[in-house]
Amino acid sequence: MTRTTCSGAPSGRRRALALAAISAMLMGGCSMEPEAAPEPEPFVFRSLDLRQNDEEGRPAWDLRSPEARYEIDERRAEARDPEGTLYNDGRPSFRISAQRGTVINDGETVILNGDVRIRMLGDEPLLILAPEVIWEPGEERMRIERDPVAIDGQSRLRATRARFQVDEQMLQLIGEARLEHWPDREESAPPIDADTGDAVIDIRTGEVRWNLESGALTAKGPVNGERRREEETEPQTLVASALSGNSREGYIDLMAPVRVEDPAEEAWMDGGQARWRFTxxxxxxxxxxxxxxxxxxxxxxxxxxxxxxxxxxxxxxxxxxxxxxxxxxxxxxxxxxxxxxxxxxxxxxxxxxxxxxxxxxxxxxxxxxxxxxxxxxxxxxxxxxxxxxxxxxxxxxxxxxxxxxxxx
CATH class of the missing domain: 2.60.450.10 (Lipopolysaccharide (LPS) transport protein A like domain)
Known part of the structure; x- marks a missing residue:
């Protein structure tokens, strides 16, 4: 069940209705041309608090905003600086924030806009960034239609679009996916952004499916990778048909056929399935x-x-x-x-x-x-x-x- 808690007062609507009733009594039997009813003004709330529990009564998600405008006829609320929490078995698992939010049909759909951040909580934090997220709480699903980015302390993962099934913690990256990795980057370094510079390892794949809870991942091919070195030489290259692995266990399996080339050393290697333990x-x-x-x-x-x-x-x-x-x-x-x-x-x-x-x-x-x-x-x-x-x-x-x- 969704519970909505609001505080504040509607602006002007009840006062207008009261004045109209007094005028009608004073006019008595005088006839007048009827006037068009004024457009209802939205309610302006000083705060918005939406909460949803699961079937066992534990918190499933919540969404808060310091200010919201609610349009009754359209059952739509426009929220400023919304923040929320997603829960897994009653425990907080993700924090959500954005610059703006639109709540449709009292929480059936939530559209988050502007610097949307979905932060995974726990020992291995992960941050998902997007310009817009369409969140369907009832389906426990999020859709990112353009430019999703996932980053941690040493890696950045990008794609064309993304789907996130919250209850399964399954992140699906659609279109060409790109993994950039900085293996020597310190944990205390500033967050990875556009000014970080070229990654040491840069891998491009097809569609990726990544379970954020277990770490299991798969990627469709073709897989094309580069490894850059400090000296100004041509990068080493990698080609594989597909890949699978586990981010928590620290490995990626490259599916055959696998080819590695090092132009600077005039070297190449062809082989079968190989495992890269990146830790x-x-x-x-x-x-x-x-x-x-x-x-x-x-x-x-x-x-x-x-x-x-x-x-x-x-x-x-x-x-x-x-x-x-x-x-x-x-x-x-x-x-x-x-x-x-x-x-x-x-x-x-x-x-x-x-x-x-x-x-x-x-x-x-x-x-x-x-x-x-x-x-x-x-x-x-x-x-x-x-x-x-x-x-x-x-x-x-x-x-x-x-x-x-x-x-x-």
Whole structure:
């Protein structure tokens, strides 16, 4: 049941009716042309307070205003600076505010205009902004027909239109959606606005469905993303067919096929479904992939990219090759900050020159400025096989030579 509480007095209407009655008695039987009834003036209230309870008697929502004009014939109230609260199981869950509000049919529909703000309460606050919101309390639904924006401390999410089902806490973003993320932004920083600058991560998708209570989300494709770096280089790009994930658990699953490109490093990677844990800044996948970094080709099954440790790990079936050479191992690791490489488990290095084959359980290496890797086995055993063609002089048996490092 909706309860309306108002205070104040209607302006002029009762006084006009009283004067008309006195005039009629004084005139007696005199005939006069009837005058058109004056348009009823709206009631002006010093305050407006609308409340709705649920079936169990708990508060469902309320709306307040310091001043409102009520038109009886149209059952319409124009409110100034309205504020309200949405409740979930009787507990406040959202705060609402706007510059103006129109209450139609005593609360059947509420139209909020001008700097509309819907703030989610709780441990992970979220703010939804819009120029206008059409709120249907009876349906527990809100509609935003243009320019909805949702922001938190590190992200901004925008779309063409939006629907918010209050009882399910389901936010639906319609049209092209755009997620901008600043992973290094401090919680104490000013709110994200037009002056914040370019985001580090910028992802565009199709329609998004996001449950604000559980954090579960899905987005239709195509998914196109960019990651910018501080230096003035071309951004890394990402393409996927769709995505799903959970904002509260801190991950997004990129649906296959997934492609990542880094023009500055002349690198690309193609693979299957991958998971981006944005809180840990880690990209992982159990699926097969292939990639290219300069002249080096890398294939394998399963990978983990740990940005905080500048580390790439090929989990199994590691296969690296470049012109004239090929290395296979059970696992590989690459620290791109220190340019260190490590191959472990049944390592086999084949060189076209002399059909050389080198086998070991572990090979360490470094990536040179020319994009080639040099491997060695400090403290380990290496078995090398090579073919010497006729006419070559292998050298005397009594003249030992130091073995050169393995150039991969």
């Amino acid at each position: 840990e800044r880690e990209l992982t996948s159990p699926n097969s992939f292939r990639s290219q970094i300069g002249a080096i080709s890398i294939q394998g099954r399963g990978y983990r990219i740990e940005e905080s440790k500048t580390l790439v790990i090929v989990e199994s079936d590691c296969d690296l090759s470049q012109p004239g050479e090929r290395l296979r191992a059970e696992r590989c690791r690459w620290d791109w900050e220190k340019n260190r490489l490590l191959a472990e488990g049944a390592v086999e290095l084949r060189r076209d020159a002399n059909d050389q084959v080198t086998r070991a359980q572990r090979l360490e290496g470094r990536m040179g400025d020319d994009g080639r890797a040099t491997f060695s086995t400090p403290g380990g055993r290496v078995l090398s096989e090579l073919t010497v063609t006729e006419g070559e002089e292998p050298g005397g048996r009594d003249q030992p030579r130091s073995a050169p490092p393995v150039d991969f």
